[in-house]
Amino acid sequence: DGGITQSPKYLFRKEGQNVTLSCEQNLNHDAMYWYRQDPGQGLRLIYYSQIVNDFQKGDIAEGYSVSREKKESFPLTVTSAQKNPTAFYLCASSNPWTESSYNEQFFGPGTRLTVL
Amino acid sequence: QKEVEQDPGPLSVPEGAIVSLNCTYSNSAFQYFMWYRQYSRKGPELLMYTYSSGNKEDGRFTAQVDKSSKYISLFIRDSQPSDSATYLCAMSGEDPYNGGSQGNLIFGKGTKLSVKP
Numbered sequence: 037d038g039g040i041t042q043s044p045k046y047l048f049r050k051e052g053q054n055v056t057l058s059c060e061q062n063l064n065h066d067a068m069y070w071y072r073q074d075p076g077q078g079l080r081l082i083y084y085s086q087i088v089n090d091f092q093k094g095d096i097a098e099g100y101s102v103s104r105e106k107k108e109s110f111p112l113t114v115t116s117a118q119k120n121p122t123a124f125y126l127c128a129s130s131n132p133w134t135e136s137s138y139n140e141q142f143f144g145p146g147t148r149l150t151v152l
Numbered sequence: 153q154k155e156v157e158q159d160p161g162p163l164s165v166p167e168g169a170i171v172s173l174n175c176t177y178s179n180s181a182f183q184y185f186m187w188y189r190q191y192s193r194k195g196p197e198l199l200m201y202t203y204s205s206g207n208k209e210d211g212r213f214t215a216q217v218d219k220s221s222k223y224i225s226l227f228i229r230d231s232q233p234s235d236s237a238t239y240l241c242a243m244s245g246e247d248p249y250n251g252g253s254q255g256n257l258i259f260g261k262g263t264k265l266s267v268k269p
Contacts, residue, residue: 079242140201141257146193
């Protein structure tokens with residue numbers, strides 16, 4: 037079964053703690069993305085990676101960090117510097133864009149993070 | 153002005169109704185226009201994709217793009233209770249800061265649709 041898995045499904049964190057969200061894909065996609073979704077806010081891009089060992093900040097990278105050591109894995113760490121971390125986090129992957137073509141982003145099931 | 157505007161609803165319709173969902177945008181560089189469907193507490197899934205202007209039909213779903221007006225629409229005919237979900241528009245175009253390669257997706261806030269039996 038090809039797809040994207042995210043774990044855990046629900047995560048609770050105390051203030052001041054760092055937590056890491058897992059994202060794994062077996063679609064052989066080069067590009068991977070992390071989004072944050074808040075009620076009424078749509079999806080906002082946190083970080084993205086077009087290739088292994090390379091990643092770029094998205095629109096709301098402050099308080100987050102990522103790594104891309106393997107093609108199939110793109111973990112996201114929510115640090116204590118993130119002021120409002122309670123949200124629904126979505127991971128996605130795709131093949132890279134080429135001229136005049138679009139490559140669909142496939143999404144994982146999401147992780148709901150709650151700060152206590 | 154935000155790049156992509158989408159009425160969050162909620163929108164409630166009776167079963168069998170025609171549903172019209174819309175987004176407006178400000179960036180004329182957008183060329184790729186997508187509609188994603190997201191069921192509650194799930195990840196979004198791609199529903200329709202259109203390149204540049206025009207219409208695209210897939211079963212009960214029709215996507216329209218009017219680049220001159222910077223306006224995109226998704227129509228759902230004969231709506232079903234199983235269509236109840238949040239519908240997100242997304243778009244992308246050339247990224248002038250990345251050698252002209254395609255940029256990342258910009259999402260609308262999503263419209264929550266409820267189809268009542």
